[in-house]
Amino acid sequence: MTRTLISSGSPYEHDIGYSRAVVDGEWVFVSGTTGFDYATMTISEDVAEQAEQCLHNIAAALAQANASFADVVRVTYVLPNAADFAPCWPVLRRYFGEVRPAAMMLSAGLADPRMKIEIEVTARKRVG
Numbered sequence: 001m002t003r004t005l006i007s008s009g010s011p012y013e014h015d016i017g018y019s020r021a022v023v024d025g026e027w028v029f030v031s032g033t034t035g036f037d038y039a040t041m042t043i044s045e046d047v048a049e050q051a052e053q054c055l056h057n058i059a060a061a062l063a064q065a066n067a068s069f070a071d072v073v074r075v076t077y078v079l080p081n082a083a084d085f086a087p088c089w090p091v092l093r094r095y096f097g098e099v100r101p102a103a104m105m106l107s108a109g110l111a112d113p114r115m116k117i118e119i120e121v122t123a124r125k126r127v128g
Contacts, residue, residue: 006064008057010038012111021061028065028123032078033057034115047079047116051088054119055095062123071123072101078118082107088117 006021007013013020021030035050036043038057044050055069062068075096079085085105096103101121110118 006061008038008061010036021065023065026125026127028062028067028071028125030058030061030121032118032120034118043114047084048087048091050116051091054117055091058119058121067123067125069095069099071125072096072099072121073124074122075101075103076120077105078108078110079105079116080107080109081116084116
């Protein structure tokens with residue numbers, strides 16, 4: 001079984017020492033992903049816009065792994081302010097409404113005070 005490391009080009013990956021995603025056989029593990037636009041290293045102040053960018057970043061990692069949101073089996077949301085979760089629901093529903101992965105939301109501090117949401121997913125690529 002091959003193990004493939006996927007990078008988004010985020011400086012955090014290099015500085016901290018991790019991959020945006022790791023593909024191990026049919027499994028894809030996408031690291032906690034924030035709302036930074038990695039091309040410009042900018043981030044919106046709006047939590048729903050950050051959620052959208054998180055999912056855009058995750059989609060790119062999944063695509064590099066030959067997977068998609070349809071393959072996601074688990075999602076974890078981390079928000080410093082639990083009250084910010086509900087405004088994200090319409091965005092999350094667009095990506096996960098049909099897939100309905102197992103999910104969990106935690107309220108905890110994030111590495112940068114500009115970050116209002118971080119999303120981590122696990123996917124299992126469909127065989128055949």
